Ligand SMILES: O=C(O)C(=O)C[C@H](O)C(=O)CO
């Protein structure tokens with residue numbers, strides 16, 4: 001498990017490109033037949049990537065968690081961003097195809113992730129887990145690729161027309177902390193999350209997906225009056241501490257999985273920062 005210690009806004013002012021990327025960008029989370037993990041000490045969020053390319057992969061626990069099994073004190077949202085697949089939780093198998101989500105509650109013991117058509121056109125399944133500490137156990141719940149609460153946002157005239165699906169949230173699948181969903185940019189729209197915002201009560205992670213190999217997303221981070229940027233490729237994630245804006249523009253249309261944990265689960269508890277205020 002890769003550990004990322006907490007950062008402060010003052011610290012960001014002095015970071016060069018290499019340090020910004022080392023602290024906030026998560027690369028190489030997805031590797032064949034492995035469960036790779038990163039923990040940020042911001043809200044103790046753990047990210048795991050699993051690509052069951054040639055065999056099913058059992059989710060291990062990690063030494064840093066000091067727990068007998070991964071879900072002993074945690075919950076997670078799992079989304080598949082690859083080809084068709086299944087997730088088996090304590091013997092019950094769920095079909096989790098591309099764009100589907102599975103919420104796994106505290107107490108689950110054996111979690112096995114598998115591809116259904118590893119050599120198909122979408123390749124093997126690619127599971128992304130966003131996990132946070134949990135105080136109680138909510139039921140494991142599957143949401144299909146079109147499920148959740150859909151919000152249409154933005155405008156083609158400002159290049160930010162996008163469809164946002166809230167899946168694990170106050171009005172949907174219950175959880176202790178995790179709030180999670182996916183946003184898909186419409187063809188020709190490149191800007192996400194504009195106007196940008198912060199939410200001082202939650203850490204958020206964006207995982208960018210469906211970014212063409214020759215494209216990048218220019219992701220803005222940092223305090224609104226002191227922004228920095230990262231050039232982000234497909235299946236890379238960016239950690240946004242509570243004080244950081246998170247917004248980006250692609251050189252092609254793309255999608256992203258957003259997920260949060262922290263003090264509350266109120267999606268609309270955010271402070272907007274107009275582009276004219278960003279520096
Ligand atoms: O397109 C958007 O806008 C988003 O997807 C915003 C994220 O959901 C978010 O940042 C929630 O806090």
Ligand SMILES: [Zn+2]
Pocket residue numbers: 197198199204246270
């Ligand atoms: Zn946000």
